[in-house]
Amino acid sequence: MRNYLVTFFAVFILSVPWFALTYPDQMRDFLLVVSDTGDQFASVILSHNPKTVEQIQSKYIASNIGIPNKKVRILLVPGHEANYGGAEYGSIKERDLTLELAKDLERIMGANSHYQVMVTRDDKTWSPTFDSYFKNNWQDIVTWTTAHREEISHLVSIGYVKPVVPTIIHNKAPTGVAYRLFGFTKWANENDVDIIIHIHFNDNPGHGINTPGDYSGFSIYVPEKQYYNSTTTIAVANTIFSRLSKLNPVSDLPGESTGIVEEPDLIAIGAYNTSDAASMLIEYGYIYEQQFVNTSLRAVSINDLAFQTYLGLQDFFDKNNAVKSAVSFNTLLLPHEWRNLVSKNEGTSGEIYALQTALMLDGVYPPQNTKMNDCPRTGSFGPCTLKALEAFQKKYGIDGEKGIVGPDTRSLLNEKYGTNRLI
Ligand SMILES: [Zn+2]
CATH class of the missing domain: 3.40.630.40 (Zn-dependent exopeptidases)
Structure with a gap:
């Protein structure tokens, strides 16, 4: 300071x-x-x-x-x-x-x-x-x-x-x-x-x-x-x-x-x-x-x-x-294996922190027309994460689990940013 x-x-x-x-x-x-x-x-x-x-x-x-x-x-x-x-x-x-x-x-x-x-x-x-x-x-x-x-x-x-x-x-x-x-x-x-x-x-x-x-x-x-x-x-x-x-x-x-x-x-x-x-x-x-x-x-x-x-x-x-x-992600937060359903109102978690990081590397976080300062990675699921997640799902054609990390979103995240991803 x-x-x-x-x-x-x-x-x-x-x-x-x-x-x-x-x-x-x-x-x-x-x-x-x-x-x-x-x-x-x-x-x-x-x-x-x-x-x-x-x-x-x-x-x-x-x-x-x-x-x-x-x-x-x-x-x-x-x-x-x-x-x-x-x-x-x-x-x-x-x-x-x-x-x-x-x-x-x-x-x-x-x-x-x-x-x-x-x-x-x-x-x-x-x-x-x-x-x-x-x-x-x-x-x-x-x-x-x-x-x-x-x-x-x-x-x-x-x-x-x-x-x-x-x-x-x-x-x-x-x-x-x-x-x-x-x-x-x-x-x-x-x-x-x-x-x-x-x-x-x-x-x-x-x-x-x-x-x-x-x-x-x-x-x-x-x-x-x-x-x-x-x-x-x-x-x-x-x-x-x-x-x-x-x-x-x-x-x-x-x-x-x-x-x-x-x-x-x-x-x-x-x-x-x-x-x-x-x-x-x-x-x-x-x-x-x-x-x-x-x-x-x-x-x-x-x-x-x-x-x-x-x-x-x-x-x-x-x-x-x-x-x-050897370091493909610029961060120790990834790879990450998502195992649970992730949605808003869940408080702060490492799961969400890793999600925000993956979405950022995927180019959808922060959401369009926002700055990183307005949408920092915080580990809590707020409006920024919701918007970014929806953009991610739209980008990859995932329907039916809008705004939550359900099974389809999770398996795509794990495929791209998980520990057993295909490189
Ligand atoms: Zn100081």
């Missing part, structure tokens, strides 16, 4: 606004000149070694042929801290959802020997690595952050950099939280991390504590185009976006509706041009969406988002990979 609200996220209180780097290549040269001539504009000489697309893709290939220490290194940052921060809705805490998704992603990616996956925390505290890093390097993190801020400030003063105003107002992070976010980036730079994924769930102001808000869907935040780590981040974000958007609505919050949002001021993704790794922040949906609120669907829906994220990474690293051909 990162808009306006209660708990906040990644904006650090700046002494100068964030400024875009208008001429990144020239600036790199400029920094070399500055260090040669001993100009003391910053107390630390900064090095920028942004990961290129070719670099990280070649790592994946290198790990393929058994070159040691060449795995693609991915840092997962479950949004917010173990006992602090993030959106809340009823009894649901964003910081728990983000951790659940991070663990799912760690498990799924961990099964692929090309990746080395690290997670920053569990539900109680920081991982031992970050616990000791924060304890032993706090002053270094502060100094390093200040140096980057001064670097930008200096470049503004000499006209190499021009300001970019963020499109969305962000919540402010308290100092400790902000420095820990900078600390993740600093550590990642020092430890050859290729990709950092910050995991969040969104919220928006103005709804009651138990009343859903107006917006839904996911969005991916990437560094503003002139950051050094922007190009690589956007390349990775594109393939993840492409997978997620097949089954999930893109956020309809004004400012997020492009799906991939360039941001100048999020610490997580490299404010002050701090990050060498491709760094993105994924808001996986709004915390009050039904598939997260409903306890019987939460685990499968979050696991599925992790799975789709993994497929997106595979698309980036290995376009012709074996995983892709």
Whole structure:
């Protein structure tokens, strides 16, 4: 969650606004000149070694042929801290959802020997690595952050950099939280991390504590185009976006509706041009969406988002990979074997969730003239499901069980999307 609200996220209180780097290549040269001539504009000489697309893709290939220490290194940052921060809705805490998704992603990616996956925390505290890093390097993190801020400030003063105003107002992070976010980036730079994924769930102001808000869907935040780590981040974000958007609505919050949002001021993704790794922040949906609120669907829906994220990474690293051909549905919800009659007024169930997913892959869900945001997959059988089911039945000439999953509809669903389907 990162808009306006209660708990906040990644904006650090700046002494100068964030400024875009208008001429990144020239600036790199400029920094070399500055260090040669001993100009003391910053107390630390900064090095920028942004990961290129070719670099990280070649790592994946290198790990393929058994070159040691060449795995693609991915840092997962479950949004917010173990006992602090993030959106809340009823009894649901964003910081728990983000951790659940991070663990799912760690498990799924961990099964692929090309990746080395690290997670920053569990539900109680920081991982031992970050616990000791924060304890032993706090002053270094502060100094390093200040140096980057001064670097930008200096470049503004000499006209190499021009300001970019963020499109969305962000919540402010308290100092400790902000420095820990900078600390993740600093550590990642020092430890050859290729990709950092910050995991969040969104919220928006103005709804009651138990009343859903107006917006839904996911969005991916990437560094503003002139950051050094922007190009690589956007390349990775594109393939993840492409997978997620097949089954999930893109956020309809004004400012997020492009799906991939360039941001100048999020610490997580490299404010002050701090990050060498491709760094993105994924808001996986709004915390009050039904598939997260409903306890019987939460685990499968979050696991599925992790799975789709993994497929997106595979698309980036290995376009012709074996995983892709083995996964025909882009989701872990299918194949599914339907066994019961399904109709409206049944409450929420995995059976209906799988039905909605199958209907979506079949092109009839959401129904004509509706958006995914108006008809999300919720696991409950409402007007959207009814219309889509009727369209499905019409498409395949099924008569006599209009609006319910009776024997004929069920056997067609199982034939197309079931575990014993004919491929
Ligand atoms: Zn958040």
